Amino acid sequence: MRANVLVKPGQIELREIETPSPEIGEVVLKIRAALTCGTDLKTFLRGHPKFPLPTLFGHEFSGEIAQLGHNVGGFREGDQVMSVPSAPCGRCYYCLRGQDNICETAMAKYAHGAYAEYIKIPAHIVAQNMFLKPSNLSFQEAALLEPLACVIHGLSLTKLREDDTVVVIGSGAIGLLYLLALRALGLHKIIMMARRTYKLSLAKHLGAYKTIDVSEGISREMILDFTTGRGADAVIECTGNPTIWESAVNMVRRGGEVILFGGCKPGSTVTFDTQRLHYDQVTIRSPFHLTRASVRQAFNLLAERQLLASCLITDSYPLDQLGEVFSLLQRGDCIKYAVIP
Ligand SMILES: [Zn+2]
Ligand SMILES: [Zn+2]
Secondary structure, three states, X not given: OEEEEEEEOOEEEEEEOOOOOOOOOOEEEEEEEEEOOHHHHHHHHHOEOOEOOOEEOOOEEEEEEEEEOOOOOOOOOOOEEEEOOOOOOOOOHHHHOOOHHHOHHHHHOXXXXXXXXXEEEOHHHHHHHEEEOOOOXXXXXXXXXXXXXXXXXXXXXXXXXXXXXXXXXXXXXXXXXXXXXXXXXXXXXXXXXXXXXXXXXXXXXXXXOEEEEOOOOOOOHHHHHHHOOOOEEEEEEOOOOHHHHHHHHHHEEEEEEEEEOOOOOOOOOOOOOHHHHHHOOOEEEOOOOOOHHHHHHHHHHHHOOOOOHHHHEEEEEEHHXXXXXXXXXXXXXXXXXXXXX
């Protein structure tokens, strides 16, 4: 099969490699859509601590079952399916405490390599986190299951009410998925911040209550008019920039919640005012990855077609143009690209 291999930072080669074949409990999917993701762009630019180069990559996908291993229940060859690239073990210390998002097995046995014609899905993922794709959902929308599940996991840590005002900093794919998920949960006052007009106008189109251009910098004052001078009930940071992590904590109201979602570069540190955290009783959460429960909820949201999720996919390209796709992503007036083998 043809598969894109990241040979070294910034260099992709479309290579002919052996098509995977399924062992017991596994399936091999023919990829019908793979989506680019911020993590893939970071991996492209500087490699990834968990995946030594050269490596296959791409982890947001949907497809058709090309081959089934023995003992796979509930699926047949030719089924159209959607999946996330990981699943928990269900037995470790973290899983037994309901924190299966940080299960060590989940990250160790991860299915990546979606920028290819086929991908092999390990048995524990097939058994827990793979679903039949509803026929009214496109393959591209179905491939949003993983990022949406991460966003839903983040929201599961909050105690938001429908009348809350939420500030989302960053209007890339994750920020916009937060907007869509919050709207689906019945919230209306969602203030979106970004540095690019393209992203702000898309946020507006997707139902943002206010959009704020932060290309000249970000400050608490920007939101006071929209929050009766109190600050936001919740602030969700989706940029992975340590300075923005610090700003997020200053924009929330007393007793409010901050979600620091965007992962920063290794070694980054941040400083918070202890008075702010303690006397204003600010709650900070920094959610990672997804849980089985959040995957199910994300699947239901996509299946019910409550989201305008297809708006997040800027364009699609064939497998042999992945290098061009990453150049486009670096230029920035885009959200996600679909790569179609
Ligand atoms: Zn992703
Ligand atoms: Zn586990």
